[in-house]
Amino acid sequence: MNNSAMLDVIVVGGSYAGLSAALALGRAIRQVVVLDSDEPCNRQTPHSHNFLTQDGSTPAAIAAVSREQVLAYPTVRLHPEAAVSATGEDNHFTVTTASGAVLHARKLLFATGIRDLMPALPGFAECWGISAIHCPYCHGYEYRGQPTGILANGEAIAEMGLLIRNWTDKLTIFTNGPATLQPDQRQQLADRGVVVEETPVQQLLHQAGYLTHLALADGRTVALSALYARLPFEQHCTLPHDLGCTHSAAGHIAVDNFQKTNISGVYAAGDATSPMRAVGAAVAAGMMAGAMLNRELIFGT
Helix, strand or coil, rough: CCCCCEEEEEEEECCHHHHHHHHHHHHCCCCCEEEEECCCCCCCCCCCCCCCCCCCCCCHHHHHHHHHHCCCCEEEEEEEECEEEEECCEEEEEEEECCCCEEEEEEEEEEEEEEEEECCCHHHHEEEECCCCCHHHHHHHHHCCCCCECCCCCHHHHHHHHHCCCCCCEEEEEECEEEEEEHHHHHHHCCCCCEEECCEEEEEEEECCEEEEEEEECCCCEEEEEEEECCCEEEEECCHHHHCCCCCCCCCEECCCEEECCCCCEEEECCCCCCCCCCHHHEEEEEEEHHHHHHHHCCCC
């Protein structure tokens, strides 16, 4: 590839949002390079759900088919490496890759995802995405009716407990210390049969990532099949921040309804921009970004 050639769009991140955007751009006959370091946050997840035509497929299988279909468009190319710097302004961006390649594009799209910050609990990282899970719409059906936990504290856990109760009546909230619940919230949970356990958690006992028990600090073990957790996170890529993109208080890249950031010519899509972490949502956001990037290339900002 001629690195000095001006591309229409560089897509940083080649998972579902990035590939969806590249598909829309390829069909608009745009010159596109997708940069991808192949570190999706759902790489341990055995099955993906709630995405029409692919319900139950593995994330890797969905990604493989997506790459094959996107790369059938001759104006789209994939570079399996990370972007390490991004500079410039609208219509004149420069991106340098980990191998030292220097690419130029009129527009940028960041579909770089987030990195979950694991708690210091033995066994948690091994279970994450398998039986330690984040979303009942993605995973709840598979664990319906089974002994389930929520690892969280704060007033928001009452709402989360009532939500997860929809999938199972065998539910325990592990606050990992004194619960910060209001009396009325505690009563709401008790009325639905939700147990609040304040003893600190010591370890997740599992078999190849499938949870069997939670070990508590007082020596007890609690049989569990699944454990929900809302983890803190950080952006997988700092380049949007370096370019001046605004981030929300929660840490997501701020975008408008068309996936535009506050920096002219820079778009973002997928998990990096939204708490709705699902394949279908990422694909929808990527398609919107691709279409709007093409429109901007035609009509300007």
